[in-house]
Amino acid sequence: MSQAQDPTSPPLHSVSVAGAVVREDGRLLAIRRADNGNWELPGGVLELNETPEAGAAREVLEETGIQVEVDELTGVYKNTTRGIVALVFRCKPSGGTERTSDESTAVAWLTPDEITARMPEVYATRLLDALDDNGPHVRSHDGKQFVTAG
Template sequence: MGRRIDYYNDPNAPKANSLVPSVNVVVENDKGEILMIRRTDNDNWALPGGAIDIGESVAQAGVRETKEETGIDVEITGLVGVYSDPRHVIHYTSNNEVRQEFSILLIGKACTGDPTLSDETSRVEWLGSDAVQRLQMDDSMRVRINHYLNHFDYPVVL
């Protein structure tokens, strides 16, 4: 399995050679805890998410990716923002793809299911916002989570 390496505002980052629409979902449970995953490809914590497949909507991709990575069924309830900063690129070493960030951050409500590991996750946990702030994660993911936690009244477009 290849690794994922995130670069942000790094002059030595490889040049992007693809742009793939993706989705992340911030999911809260009834206790106000956020659903977090620890990725197997870089050992960082993140919100569940991934690429949007041809033939599915943004919301369908969010539901599918959350279920695949966490075992939790969700209902999409809102939008935090769109993140397409060309200074953030993601290098996938398995095929030398270097993606420019293009991620849509959705809000989801947990419906059913129990946290379950997948090939992409080494941990799946419900965590309070204070614990989330202390996790090891890529800077771009931290920005997204902070936008959610700050409860903007409008979608963020970066």
């Protein structure tokens, strides 16, 4: 019996955090992931001993070399296939220099149009939602496309 079918077992989810880093010129920070070559926003698993905001700042720094000031939560995104809940925070760069890491093969400041062209919709939306002041947004997807509530 799977976790989803067993009412006595709590569902297992992973919580990740990510920083949608917006520069003054409107460009957004993105990485090309080392493991799959996809362009995404910097982020990763939230550690047990840290706040979501601290986790987002840590992940951005680890993956890009950019220090950030975390502003606000802009979205909550659930990958229904993998059981990952991602909290995305709008951030401002506050220092550091762009560099790659073990987790990234490229770091770039992209325009919204470049983000739409380079990223799958479910990941591009996380960055584009950070530009929208009508959040936070709550969205679910299966890893490839958004799913409706139901």
